[in-house]
Amino acid sequence: MLYREAGQFKSTYAADAAILPIRQDRIGLALILVVAFVVIPLTATPYLFSAILIPCLILALAALGLNILTGYAGQLSLGTAAFMAVGAFASYNFVLRMPGIPLLLAFAGGGVMAAAVGILFGLPSLRIRGFYLAVATLAAQFFILWFLTKVGWVTNYNSSGVITAQPMVIAGFAFDSPQEKYLLVLSIVTLMALAAKNMTRANIGRQWMAIRDMDVAAEVIGIRPVRAKLLAFAVSSFYCGVAGALYAYAYLGTVEPEAYSLDLSFRILFMIIIGGIGTILGAFLGSAFIVVMPIVLTIVVHFLDDTLHLNVASSVASNLELMVFGGLIIFFLIVEPHGLARIWQITKEKLRLWPFPH
């Protein structure tokens, strides 16, 4: 009843090409944005900001990047975290070695560096595909982390190989408190998500999807695979690079290359699989799921421990968490292989007809 587009006629091409053609969707998104930009900053606790909201948004941005590459262009990558590391360390060096550079420009520079590295490691995709490519991207993961650890210049010759992100100051305003950091991250993520949505709707996004679905056929109808694939690697790595810079500046503060380990790559891959591969919404849902689930698991284990007086050892608890985490991922893949975004889509279809069955 509430969610029905009957009676909403489009009289212009612009209206027809709108991102959200249905009025209810527009209202819904506006509400979400109001909550995210106004209500949450006014009400949330610092813990909520720094433990859940900020990592959620940053990892969603990285997932968005991986989704462009894997979901839209069909190139499986396991090197996401390495591209994030490139973005973080490049941004750090931009700020360090070019005094007075605007912070946002440094982030963008980090993204561009990551994109360049992404193109380099994307070159094999022109020859190989599938799991061969996935394993090849592991080369990026291991090589880049080794490089960042071994070359002292990138960490400014810090003896322990750790960088401390400079304070975030934009146009004289310092983003210090979790609340301010959250708003900065949210703004960047919102803008980049909008850009990603538009890219995937436009010519280039359709080229990626054509390459994904059948590259030979795409080539026959005039899409240049070299350009499309490398562009996918570049755009994806740019997103990852910016996410990596934010991960260092807004979330961790002090980072070592090991923060961007293979484990993080896998977690981001989980996000897009569980959220829904090839969807923008899925990146956000998946990131929320992967970030929140371990926290909920810990709380549940502690709660059971306290109420039932089991005296579970902490090592047992952490192993149980690992098992539940793995089990839940398998469970989700079996129950809904198309991810959480698909569940939302089905819900929308149902809502459209509600309260009638047909």
Place this chain on the structure above:
Amino acid sequence: MISFFFEVLIGGLLSGVMYSLVALGFVLIYKASGVFNFAQGSLVFFAALTFVGLTEHGLSFGVALVATLAVMIVLGLLIERLVLRPLVNQPQISLFMATIGLSFFIEGLAQLLWGANVRGLELGIQDEPIKWLSDVAGINVSKFDLVAAGIAAVLVAGLGLFFSRTRIGRALRAVADDHQAALAVGIPLQQIWGIVWAVAGFVALVAGMLWGARNGVQFALTFVALKALPVLILGGFESIPGAIVGGLIIGATEKLAEVFLGPYVGGGIEGWFPYVLALLFLLVRPEGLFGEKIIRRI
């Protein structure tokens, strides 16, 4: 100098055999069901830990071995039944993700059952240079490595015979070739997949015991899988000979690079060198050394 080169080369080749052993588990499952089984490393860890745990509970070597083998086979069958069968016909990436989830599960389970301490595993073979070889040729070759290579060779030969001479082996190859055709001639697909997982569990046990005896039974054993991946892309995902030859090449070049190239760039290149090598190789031969050349049509 030249004898040192050969020493490094032989050491590399022998450790390459150990990589092949792990890669073999991947190849078996990929061949039969098209699943890229990331959990193979965890299976290796689980097998080694179970074996050590059982011997610590007072079981003799033989009994523990048989019991662990039984556990691994049951585990393989359970994985096939509970994880892969419900996911049949899903895209390969979903299956791959499921095996990553599975690896978390198995790692958690192994440490839950047996604890996370580092343990030693004694196979009764000394890890010391063979005396007459170092006397005669001045080359130090570990006895343990040689025995491990021998076991791997026996295992590969056994698997080769199993695949080419037995009824089940032929059914396995038929399934690997074409699922539908295999079904059409009456090969029970699910039963075959169960067998493949059980065999992969067995291979994991052998690899786990050798690796465990070498490096101690600890969580780092799961990273052995990461060592096996470049072997796979070098040799081709579908090829057992590829896994062997790939393992030898990776093992030898990795050690040579670490010893002769490493000092110039600050060391620690063992972690990524095999990958870059495999990557460069792929640019020339995208399907690996022995992989099937796929002709694509629209």
